[in-house]
Amino acid sequence: MANKYFYIFIIFSLILFLLIVDNAQAQNKTCSVIQLTDGDQDSDSPAVCGNGSGILISSRADLANNGHADQPDLFFVDIRNFNNPVFYQLTNTPESERGPSISGDCSEIAFNSQSNLTGGNLSNFSQLFYADINDPNSPIFTQLTNFTSNEIINGNISGDGTKLAVSSNVDITGMNPDESVEFFIYDHNNLVVPFAQLTNDPTNSGSISSSPISNFDGSRAAFITSQDFIPPGNNANGGRELYLSEISYNPPNIPASTLYQITDFPNGDFRAQGAQFAVGGDYILISSNANITGMNPDENPDFFLVDVTNPATPVFTQITKSNDFTGAFGIIDSTATKMAFETSNPDFTPPGSDTSDQIIFADITNPNAPNIMSLTNFTNDADVDDLSAPDDFSYIAFESDSDLVPGGNSDGSEEVFILLTSNCLVSIPTLSEWGLIAMAGVLGIVGFMVMRRKKVTV
Numbered sequence: 001m002a003n004k005y006f007y008i009f010i011i012f013s014l015i016l017f018l019l020i021v022d023n024a025q026a027q028n029k030t031c032s033v034i035q036l037t038d039g040d041q042d043s044d045s046p047a048v049c050g051n052g053s054g055i056l057i058s059s060r061a062d063l064a065n066n067g068h069a070d071q072p073d074l075f076f077v078d079i080r081n082f083n084n085p086v087f088y089q090l091t092n093t094p095e096s097e098r099g100p101s102i103s104g105d106c107s108e109i110a111f112n113s114q115s116n117l118t119g120g121n122l123s124n125f126s127q128l129f130y131a132d133i134n135d136p137n138s139p140i141f142t143q144l145t146n147f148t149s150n151e152i153i154n155g156n157i158s159g160d161g162t163k164l165a166v167s168s169n170v171d172i173t174g175m176n177p178d179e180s181v182e183f184f185i186y187d188h189n190n191l192v193v194p195f196a197q198l199t200n201d202p203t204n205s206g207s208i209s210s211s212p213i214s215n216f217d218g219s220r221a222a223f224i225t226s227q228d229f230i231p232p233g234n235n236a237n238g239g240r241e242l243y244l245s246e247i248s249y250n251p252p253n254i255p256a257s258t259l260y261q262i263t264d265f266p267n268g269d270f271r272a273q274g275a276q277f278a279v280g281g282d283y284i285l286i287s288s289n290a291n292i293t294g295m296n297p298d299e300n301p302d303f304f305l306v307d308v309t310n311p312a313t314p315v316f317t318q319i320t321k322s323n324d325f326t327g328a329f330g331i332i333d334s335t336a337t338k339m340a341f342e343t344s345n346p347d348f349t350p351p352g353s354d355t356s357d358q359i360i361f362a363d364i365t366n367p368n369a370p371n372i373m374s375l376t377n378f379t380n381d382a383d384v385d386d387l388s389a390p391d392d393f394s395y396i397a398f399e400s401d402s403d404l405v406p407g408g409n410s411d412g413s414e415e416v417f418i419l420l421t422s423n424c425l426v427s428i429p430t431l432s433e434w435g436l437i438a439m440a441g442v443l444g445i446v447g448f449m450v451m452r453r454k455k456v457t458v
C-alpha cells in the first residue's frame with residue numbers, strides 16, 4: 001500500500017523539478033521584437049526616457065502622417081501602449097537635428113542643429129537647442145548658444161532635465177581663447193552664468209573627443225578625449241582617456257568643478273570609448289582595448305565597469321573577456337547590475353548563428369562573474385546599432401536596416417525597433433530557485449532509492 005505514496009512522491013518531485021528547470025531555461029528563449037517605425041526613409045538615433053514611457057528619434061520619414069517632407073526631423077513616440085504607439089513631430093525644418101537626448105521623465109530634450117527654430121539663427125550656424133516637450137504637440141524651444149560660424153557643438157541632457165553636458169571648441173566662457181575642444185556644463189536654473197567650463201587645455205593641439213554625458217542631477221559629467229588637461233602634460237601621449245568632473249551648483253554663481261582623470265593609458269594606441277553612466281553617477285561602463293585589469297592581453301576592445309564612487313581611486317572590473325572584437329558601445333541600467341551591447345563576436349552569439357549582429361545581455365550583479373547571454377537570434381547578416389533602454393531595462397530600443405520582423409522593412413531603410421525583455425529575462429533563476437532545483441532533485445533521488453529498497457525487501 002505504501003508504494004502508492006512513494007510513486008506520488010516521486011511524480012511530485014519530478015514535476016517540481018521539470019517546472020523549475022523549464023523556468024531556469026527561460027533565459028535562453030529569444031525576446032520578442034517590435035518594429036516601431038515603418039517608413040520609406042531612415043529613422044534612427046533612438047533615445048529612451050529613463051521611465052520608459054517614450055522614445056525620441058530622428059527620422060526623414062512621414063511618421064506622423066502629416067505629409068512631412070523627406071528631411072531629418074525629431075519625433076517623440078509615446079509608447080506607454082506598445083501596440084498603439086503615438087507619434088509626435090517636434091521639428092519641421094530643412095536642416096538636420098542631431099545628437100538627440102531626453103530627460104528621465106520624457107519632458108525635456110536637447111539636440112544641436114543649424115535650424116532657425118526660435119528666430120535667433122537666421123544664418124543657420126550650428127547651435128545647441130533645448131526644448132520643453134511636456135506638450136509634445138507644441139514643444140517650447142530655447143536656443144542655448146549664439147555662435148557666429150559653424151563650430152563643434154554637442155550636448156547631452158541630464159536625467160532631471162536641468163543640465164546639459166556640452167563639448168565645443170568655441171570660447172563660450174571667455175576661458176578658451178585658443179579654441180581647443182573643451183567640456184562645459186549648462187545649468188538651465190542659472191540665468192546669470194548658465195555655462196561653466198569644466199576643462200582647460202591651454203593649447204589647441206588637435207584632439208579626438210566624444211560627446212559628454214552627465215548623471216541624473218548633473219552633479220557629475222564624464223567624457224573621453226585625447227586632450228591634455230590635468231595637470232598639462234599628464235596625457236602627453238594622446239591616449240583617449242576617460243575623465244570625470246564633479247560639479248556643485250550655487251546659482252547665480254558659476255558652478256564649481258573638480259576634474260579627475262580616470263584612465264591613464266601608456267600610449268596613444270589605447271583608448272576608452274562609449275562611456276555610459278548608471279544614472280546615479282557612481283558607475284561608468286566603457287569599452288577599451290587596454291589591458292586595464294590584466295585580463296585583456298590580446299588588446300581587443302572589451303567592456304569594463306568602472307566604480308567611480310570615489311573618483312580619485314576608480315575600481316575597474318573587466319566584464320567581457322574575449323580575444324575578438326567585442327564592442328565599442330554598451331548600455332547600463334540604473335542599478336549597475338545589468339548591461340547590454342550589440343556584437344557579431346561568436347564568443348557571445350548563439351551557436352551556429354551567422355555573421356548577424358545580436359543583442360547581448362549581461363547580469364553584472366557580481367561583475368567579476370557576469371552571466372552573459374544573447375537575447376536575439378537574428379539571421380541574414382542582421383544589422384543592429386544604437387542601443388538605448390529605460391532605467392529598468394524592461395525593453396531595449398535600437399536601429400536596424402534589416403527586415404527583422406519579416407516583411408516589415410523590405411525596403412532596407414533604417415528603422416527603430418524595440419526588443420521586449422520582459423518575456424525572456426525575468427526568469428533567470430535566483431539563488432533560492434537553484435536551491436529548489438537541488439532540493440527537488442535530492443527528494444526525487446531519495447524517493448527512488450527508498451522505493452527500490454522496499455521492492456528488494458518485499
Ligand SMILES: [Ca+2]
Binds near residue numbers: 072091093
Ligand atoms: Ca529638420
Ligand SMILES: [Ca+2]
Binds near residue numbers: 175178181182200202
Ligand atoms: Ca583651451
Ligand SMILES: [Ca+2]
Binds near residue numbers: 295298321323
Ligand atoms: Ca580581449
Ligand SMILES: [Ca+2]
Binds near residue numbers: 039408409411
Ligand atoms: Ca522601411
